[in-house]
Amino acid sequence: MKKFFAAILLAAALVSCKQAPVNTNGIWLWSKFMNEVDLDELHSKAIDNIILHEVAFERHGMDSTLAFIHEAQGRGMKVHIWFQAFYKEGKWINPVDDSLNRYKQEYFDEVIERAVRYVNYGVDGIHLDYIRFGGTAHKHNPSEEITATGCVTEFCRQINVATKAVNPKIILSAALMPEPDSEYYYGQDPAQMGQYLDILMPMIYFHCDSYRKGGAEWGKMVADHFAAKGAPAKVWAGLTTYVDTDEQKVVPMDAEGIYTDCEMMMKETNAEGVVLFRYGLGELPDLNPLSEYSKEK
Numbered sequence: 628m629k630k631f632f633a634a635i636l637l638a639a640a641l642v643s644c645k646q647a648p649v650n651t652n653g654i655w656l657w658s659k660f661m662n663e664v665d666l667d668e669l670h671s672k673a674i675d676n677i678i679l680h681e682v683a684f685e686r687h688g689m690d691s692t693l694a695f696i697h698e699a700q701g702r703g704m705k706v707h708i709w710f711q712a713f714y715k716e717g718k719w720i721n722p723v724d725d726s727l728n729r730y731k732q733e734y735f736d737e738v739i740e741r742a743v744r745y746v747n748y749g750v751d752g753i754h755l756d757y758i759r760f761g762g763t764a765h766k767h768n769p770s771e772e773i774t775a776t777g778c779v780t781e782f783c784r785q786i787n788v789a790t791k792a793v794n795p796k797i798i799l800s801a802a803l804m805p806e807p808d809s810e811y812y813y814g815q816d817p818a819q820m821g822q823y824l825d826i827l828m829p830m831i832y833f834h835c836d837s838y839r840k841g842g843a844e845w846g847k848m849v850a851d852h853f854a855a856k857g858a859p860a861k862v863w864a865g866l867t868t869y870v871d872t873d874e875q876k877v878v879p880m881d882a883e884g885i886y887t888d889c890e891m892m893m894k895e896t897n898a899e900g901v902v903l904f905r906y907g908l909g910e911l912p913d914l915n916p917l918s919e920y921s922k923e924k
Contacts, residue, residue, distance in 0.1 A: 658685075675703065681710040763812075803820075835867055864892040868904065890920070
């Protein structure tokens with residue numbers, strides 16, 4: 628009898644030690660919506676990664692923004708601070724000094740210092756947007772040693788070293804253009820960036836603009852391309868919560884339509900997560916059923 632009860636206790640212990648799948652569902656949150664978010668709703672719908680734009684600190688103040696972050700973390704959610712890397716005050720920044728054949732280290736330092744400051748605030752992740760050239764990367768290759776693609780990669784390396792020195796568990800992610808030949812135009816090589824970032828988030832917006840021509844099949848191809856090439860980084864598919872029409876109108880999607888896209892990515896591709904663009908547009912879907920397709924081990 629004692630052996631029987633011991634076996635029951637051991638089985639119960641094993642069950643209790645079994646970890647739940649890591650949540651890989653996220654949403655991009657513009658700063659102006661921060662005080663409108665119902666965190667309980669997001670959490671109940673398994674959208675547990677909030678990618679909050681850094682302007683929140685300026686718009687709402689330090690205390691309110693940190694309170695929001697702590698409130699989310701208290702529910703077991705993660706907050707990633709989102710900011711533009713090579714874009715400032717409405718203009719693209721060329722991080723290559725073509726005439727001197729070097730990367731603009733002083734600009735690297737300025738952006739990385741900002742990221743380190745956020746890490747010190749206790750956030751869970753740093754999310755890089757505009758970590759690319761604005762379609763002109765091929766014009767900024769002054770030598771074999773100094774190239775646009777090398778510049779993007781070197782920035783990723785440096786921000787990795789600086790932020791993980793403060794918090795080794797910080798999650799580094801980046802929004803990527805979805806074209807497979809993005810090195811030529813944008814300087815983004817997922818094979819190189821994936822060595823220094825934890826998560827690549829290709830913006831697979833197949834309901835929008837020219838990407839609509841490829842549709843869902845194109846979207847699945849893109850997800851698998853980045854998953855294969857970007858390892859060891861994981862890929863979370865960036866998906867829209869709206870549709871662009873031929874009349875250039877933005878039409879919010881309903882929860883069912885958004886969920887269908889998310890399920891397709893998780894079930895039919897090697898993407899390990901989904902990120903919705905954006906909060907405030909479209910109806911929030913319940914993403915709890917996606918745990919069935921979790922690829923986390």
